[in-house]
Amino acid sequence: MNSLASFAETLAPDQGEGEDPGASRQFPLMPEGEAYDMGHAPDGTPLFDPRIFDSAEFFRNPYPYYRILRDHYPVYHDKLHNCYYVTRYDDITHCYFDDEGFNTIPKGSSSGVLGNTQLELSGVEHRRRRNLYGQHLVGKSLENRVPAIRRLAVEMIETWDGINDDQIIIDRDGSRTVELGRAFANEFPIRVVCEVLGFPKEAQADFYYWYNSMMSGLGASDTHKQGLEARQHLEDYVEGIVEARRKEPTYLYDEAGNPISKDIISKLCETKVDGDYLSTEEITSNIALVVGGGGETTRGAILNMWYLLLQHPDQFAAVCNDDNLWDSAFHETLRHSTPIGGQPRQNTFDVEMHGVHIPAGSLVNMVDFSANHDERIFRDPETFNMFREDLYNGKLLRSGYRKEGRCSHMAFGVGPHLCPGAWISHQEAVEGSRVLLSKLKNPRINVERMPKDIDGKKLRPIGLVSARELWIDYDLG
Ligand code: HEM
Structure with missing residues (x-):
């Protein structure tokens, strides 16, 4: 997700479909899990060529290369891209907690589209x-929103009957094929966040458009202008709402129509800092960040979870038999195929790690992907196993969790920047999936319509970028 400066995506060679002729010629596509031999030093240490980072091979099969880095170059100086990579779980945890030593300032990748957000700040500010x-993104009032999350999911699925578009839904006698991304996962997280923030239902479609434009405007220069315009439209819209809420706050209601609490915008309008109310600009950029931060990530989590579960029928059957197992499935998905590759930091002082000198002011990439597959922490990390005993599945803590052989995954980060949307995205993925499961009878992947791996037969691995589409067949009636 570019909005949170996932360096992986900023380097993505257009989904790895051979758009990078130089790097692809250099690095042929390997069977999943096997690394291309980049040569060896006289003592047998595998060599590492940083051009691999730009290759299609790396995007579909990153894990064997990260293993080489973890084992032999835990702090890797990439002279080609002029940055450093930290790849072991323990080292990354250490850096995330040291918010002053490894601060978040280089996250200017949002290039003005999201506005001045907290992502780019460190320390007291x-x-x-x-x-x-x-x-406002956690707590009792939001726990009461769970029925609303379910309702939004039901409403979206109900519209499937009227969809006549073979890129989304294909009906046959007694069965249906649905592309879960376009029909559900792409838009569902935006609808939820829109409702939780307190925007009227009529605004949901506009929000989805603004969100898509802002996201595509983050990286590429040709769509940057569109992103800036979308943000301007969002700001104009939010300004009107903020003015109205300053005069008259509005409330979130439970499904029986009882007020639960003021909505988040109304709460923000009442918030004072050093005696002054938050400016509309401050409120808007936070809203842009929440909308941007919660969309692509949760979309990826939902699609990855269904993709992985449907490829592991025994685990899918277990979830079907026990509703409570969705929590484990969610956490194992985020460990196995996290939607965000990692986070960039900038070191304030000169540091020495694993014998590598990192001069002050360097770009240091914390590779969450690699931390989640660190065999020092997770046994057999490449295997998707929601029953694994070394993964902590409880409430996420800023301090992380490491006890009795169990550790939290790194998908939401740890430390001062731990994702504040973790709880909501968890509820969206789990509650949304419960509703989906109640509607989708006997779901199975439509292999024919899915992108294939290099043998032209097997399903393509998720790799570095979350599943883009997921075609599912299910029985009607
Ligand atoms: C599966 C879904 C999600 C994933 C994997 C995810 C991941 C992350 C990560 C790794 C960070 C830490 C950034 C850092 O260390 O610099 C982060 C921060 C953040 N996330 Fe999420 N996120 C998800 C969903 C959400 C949702 C639903 C929201 C909003 C409702 C949200 C809002 C934010 C915000 C505002 C920050 C910035 C926090 C700060 O800098 O203090 N995220 N997220």
Whole structure:
């Protein structure tokens, strides 16, 4: 997700479909899990060629290369891209907690599209900003929103009957094929966040459009202008709402129509910092960040989870038999195929790690992908196993969790920047999936319509970028 400066995606060679002729010629596509031999030093240490980072091979099969880095170059100086990679779980945890030593300033990748957000702040100013609304993304009033999340899922699925578009739904006698991304996962997280923030239902479609434009405007220059315009439209819209809520706050209601609490925008309008109310600009950029931060990530989590479960029929059967197992499936998905590759940091001082000198002001990439597959922490990390005993599945803590042989995954980060949307995205993925399961009878992957791996037969692995589409057949009636 570019909005949170996932360096992996900023380097993505257009989904790895051979758009990078130089790097692809250099690095042929390997069977999943096997690394291309980049040569060896006289002592037998495998060599590492940083051009691999730009190759299609790396995007579909990154894990054997990260293993080489973890084992032999835990802090790797990539002279080609002028940055450093930290790949072991323990080292990354250490850096994330050291918010002053490894600060978040280089995240200017949002290039003005998201506005001035807390992602780019460190230390006291970051804490101040985060506390303003991070508190509103968790807690009792949101727990009461779970039925609303379910309702939004039901409403989306109900529209499938009227869809006449063979890129989304194909009906046959007694069965249906659905592309779960376009029909559900792409838009569902935006609808939920829109509702939780307190925007009227009529705005949901506009929000989805603004969100898509802002996201595509983050990286590429040709769509940057469109992203800036979308943000302007969002800001104009939010400004009107903020003015109205300043005069008259509005409430979130439970399904029986009882008020639960003020909505998040109304709460933000009442918030004072050093005696001053938050400006509309401050409120808008936080809203842009929440909309941007929660969309692509949760979309990826939902699609990856269904893709992985349907490829592991025994685990899917277990979820069908026990509704509570969705939580484990969600966490194992985020460990196995996390939607965000990692986070960039900049070191404030000169540091020495694993014998590598990192001069102050360097770009240091924390590779969450690699931390989640660190065999020092997770046994047999390449295997998707929601019953694994070394993964912590409880409430996510900023301090992370490491006890009695169990550790939290790194998909939401740890430390001061731990994702404040973790709880909501968890509810979206789990509740949304429960609703999907109740509607989709006997779901199975439509292999024919799915992108294939190099043998032209097997399903393509998820790799570095979340599943883009997922075609599912299910029985009607
Ligand atoms: C599966 C879904 C999600 C994943 C994997 C994810 C991942 C992350 C990660 C790794 C960070 C830490 C960034 C850092 O260390 O610099 C982060 C921060 C953040 N996320 Fe999420 N996120 C998800 C969903 C959401 C949702 C649903 C929202 C909003 C409702 C959200 C809002 C944010 C915000 C505002 C930040 C910035 C926090 C800060 O800098 O203090 N995220 N997210």
